[in-house]
Amino acid sequence: MKFVSTRGGVPPTAFDAALVAGLAPDGGLYVPVDLPQVDLVTPRATLADTAHAVLAPYLADSALRAQLPALCDEAFAFDAPLRPLRGAGDHVLELFHGPTAAFKDYAARFLAGALGALRAPDAPDTTILVATSGDTGAAVAAAFHRRPGFRVVILYPDGKVSPLQAHGLECWGDNVRAFRVTGTFDDCQRLAKQALSDASLRAARPLGSANSISLGRLLPQAAYYAHAAARHHAATGRRLNVIVPTGNLGNACAALVARRMGAPLGDLHLACNANDTLTRFLAGADYAPQATRATLANAMDVGAPSNIERLRHWFDDDAALRAAVQATTIDDATIRDTIAAAPVRHGIVACPHTATALHVLDTRRAAGDTDDWAIVATAHAAKFESIVEPLVGHAIPLPDALAACLARPAESERLPVDDAVLRARLLA
Ligand SMILES: *Cc1c(COP(=O)(O)O)cnc(C)c1O
Numbered sequence: 001m002k003f004v005s006t007r008g009g010v011p012p013t014a015f016d017a018a019l020v021a022g023l024a025p026d027g028g029l030y031v032p033v034d035l036p037q038v039d040l041v042t043p044r045a046t047l048a049d050t051a052h053a054v055l056a057p058y059l060a061d062s063a064l065r066a067q068l069p070a071l072c073d074e075a076f077a078f079d080a081p082l083r084p085l086r087g088a089g090d091h092v093l094e095l096f097h098g099p100t101a102a103f104k105d106y107a108a109r110f111l112a113g114a115l116g117a118l119r120a121p122d123a124p125d126t127t128i129l130v131a132t133s134g135d136t137g138a139a140v141a142a143a144f145h146r147r148p149g150f151r152v153v154i155l156y157p158d159g160k161v162s163p164l165q166a167h168g169l170e171c172w173g174d175n176v177r178a179f180r181v182t183g184t185f186d187d188c189q190r191l192a193k194q195a196l197s198d199a200s201l202r203a204a205r206p207l208g209s210a211n212s213i214s215l216g217r218l219l220p221q222a223a224y225y226a227h228a229a230a231r232h233h234a235a236t237g238r239r240l241n242v243i244v245p246t247g248n249l250g251n252a253c254a255a256l257v258a259r260r261m262g263a264p265l266g267d268l269h270l271a272c273n274a275n276d277t278l279t280r281f282l283a284g285a286d287y288a289p290q291a292t293r294a295t296l297a298n299a300m301d302v303g304a305p306s307n308i309e310r311l312r313h314w315f316d317d318d319a320a321l322r323a324a325v326q327a328t329t330i331d332d333a334t335i336r337d338t339i340a341a342a343p344v345r346h347g348i349v350a351c352p353h354t355a356t357a358l359h360v361l362d363t364r365r366a367a368g369d370t371d372d373w374a375i376v377a378t379a380h381a382a383k384f385e386s387i388v389e390p391l392v393g394h395a396i397p398l399p400d401a402l403a404a405c406l407a408r409p410a411e412s413e414r415l416p417v418d419d420a421v422l423r424a425r426l427l428a
Helices: 015-021 047-055 065-075 104-118 135-144 163-170 185-196 197-202 215-236 251-261 276-284 309-315 320-322 331-347 352-368 383-393 402-405 419-427
Strands: 002-005 031-034 082-086 090-094 126-131 150-157 176-182 238-246 265-272 325-329 375-376 413-415
Touching: 015 104, 015 215, 031 375, 047 065, 047 215, 065 104, 065 150, 090 215, 090 352, 104 215, 126 135, 126 185, 135 150, 135 163, 135 176, 150 163, 150 185, 163 176, 163 383, 163 402, 176 185, 185 352, 185 419, 197 265, 197 419, 215 238, 215 251, 215 265, 238 251, 238 352, 251 265, 251 309, 265 352, 265 402, 276 320, 276 325, 309 320, 325 352, 331 352, 352 375, 352 383, 352 419, 375 413, 413 419
Parallel strands: 090 375, 126 150, 150 176, 176 413, 238 265, 238 375, 265 325
Antiparallel strands: 002 031, 082 090
16 A cells, blocks of 8 residues: 655655654655555454554555554554443443553554664664643654653753643653653744754764654554444444544544445544634634634644544535534533543533533434434543533542552653754754
8 A cells, every 4th residue: 555645746755764754755645556456344352453454555555564463463453442421322442452542552652662673773862752632742752762762851941731641741850851841832843843854963973753644643643543443343233423523633544544444433422622723614614723722632632633634635516424424522621521420311421522522412412313322421520620520520530541650750851942952852
């Protein structure tokens, strides 16, 4: 399978080259030339088996082809259970059982394994530079921690991530360094972009990125949708519709990929926070990226979702896209109300991101929808304890991986918003 750019300015490129490049040279995002049909209706034994079935056609001529089963076993070593909720037809797809208790663990681990396997044994170490508002940095740090040939440098805005999220970025040590930047997330992103475009720095210190536009962060995510839908279909004969808490659109694009490849998925409903760029666009407005607004669901605070290019690429025109995908904007007050009501109404404790999807489900049920829906739980509620605990009125037990992270000492360095200082740190 070859890959082209959403902007059309790149010749068909092999998987391995597209994976290492991240962004296409014309500034677009890599997409496969087509979405292959695979039997995703017959359930497979494990999530890793489904991941293998989903990814195999994309890696048919990759140097990694023979290692794909092992890469899938490693990245998909923890389950993504689909559990029934209280209401008829209501389900939750739990994607928070990995080392950093958020869905980004799956694809970050796949990407780390794949880049590790593609690396020449005598190549100098690559420094993965990642700007993060919380979850991405932790997932990437966990995935590359102690992986030979790689270092990780995390840039995050000082004081703007929750204490538990900060600890999750600072608890690794070894080949991972955390810099708390005295600025905003946008400053962190600018610093990372500047370093990644500095040719003389890269000649002295090979740099790489692991951001969400990478194919290695996107395609593996189709696996948990396909796996859940196949099992649901085998048990009920019905398609599974999904509600996805959405920021940069990577997770939602993966659901679309799974459906196009033949998984028995039905409708796709995007739950967005007050950053309503997508909701406006899908309702018929021109696409107009906006400045990012801070919300309770902070991992979805994206004003210019880059994967919109992929979403548009996969439909003939915007009218077809608008007919196929719905989106709803949920404000912070509604997120709070939904978290507070969820234990009684649905029998779960929801993180602020998951709560956006729950609210969409509530709205659909109130309007008389009786189809089978799964809300996607993108993170564990314990990660956002300062928001969730006061609303549900009790402490939330930490999953083991988060508890282990909190038990390790935290270490970070302050970094001014200054390209020269970061450059010096990277070269040190
Ligand atoms: C990253 C993230 C999202 C948004 O996912 P996208 O793929 O960027 O749309 C939602 N919830 C949580 C907890 C996240 O970490």
